[in-house]
Amino acid sequence: MPLLTTMITHWILHPAAPFVALTAGIAMCICLFATLKREIQGVGRKASEQARDLSGTLASSRTAIQEITTRLDEAEQRAGVLVAPAPPKSGLNLSKRSQVLRMYRHGEAPEKIASLMALPRNEVDLLLKVHFLMMDQFTGGPTGQHQPSTKNAAPAAAAFAQESR
Numbered sequence: 001m002p003l004l005t006t007m008i009t010h011w012i013l014h015p016a017a018p019f020v021a022l023t024a025g026i027a028m029c030i031c032l033f034a035t036l037k038r039e040i041q042g043v044g045r046k047a048s049e050q051a052r053d054l055s056g057t058l059a060s061s062r063t064a065i066q067e068i069t070t071r072l073d074e075a076e077q078r079a080g081v082l083v084a085p086a087p088p089k090s091g092l093n094l095s096k097r098s099q100v101l102r103m104y105r106h107g108e109a110p111e112k113i114a115s116l117m118a119l120p121r122n123e124v125d126l127l128l129k130v131h132f133l134m135m136d137q138f139t140g141g142p143t144g145q146h147q148p149s150t151k152n153a154a155p156a157a158a159a160f161a162q163e164s165r
Contacts, residue, residue, distance in 0.1 A: 100127055 096117060103113045110128065114121040 097127060100124055101131060104128060 096119070100113055100117060100119070103116070104110070108116075110124045111121060113119075114124045117124070
């Protein structure tokens with residue numbers, strides 16, 4: 001075995017051995033560098049192809065969005081022409097109407113009702129007149145019997161309360 005150990009040590013101690021090992025290491029590094037460079041170039045090519053594909057897809061998407069926006073604007077214009085405008089909202093709704101009639105039955109004067117309900121006086125008078133006309137039609141009484149009085153609302157309210165029972 002001494003021959004084997006002397007051969008191993010002789011090879012390591014030979015003056016050309018370190019240079020041979022260094023040359024082999026440099027060759028492997030160059031080979032590894034070239035391989036990595038080829039792989040990086042391949043990945044770069046794939047990335048540029050994907051970028052071109054995505055830019056094409058983006059352009060077609062923008063075109064489609066513009067077409068949809070144009071069609072939507074046209075549809076909104078057509079719909080705006082076809083839809084009738086909303087009717088103006090009345091200032092007197094059913095709850096206000098019932099409150100006005102209730103206050104009148106309790107003896108409040110039309111002026112006071114108008115001020116408390118924040119309604120024009122002529123609107124309160126009109127509401128009361130229309131109500132009395134409708135009551136006369138349903139009860140069969142003479143038209144105009146229950147006209148609202150601005151001087152004394154209590155007798156008219158009492159008469160209205162008796163008829164509504």
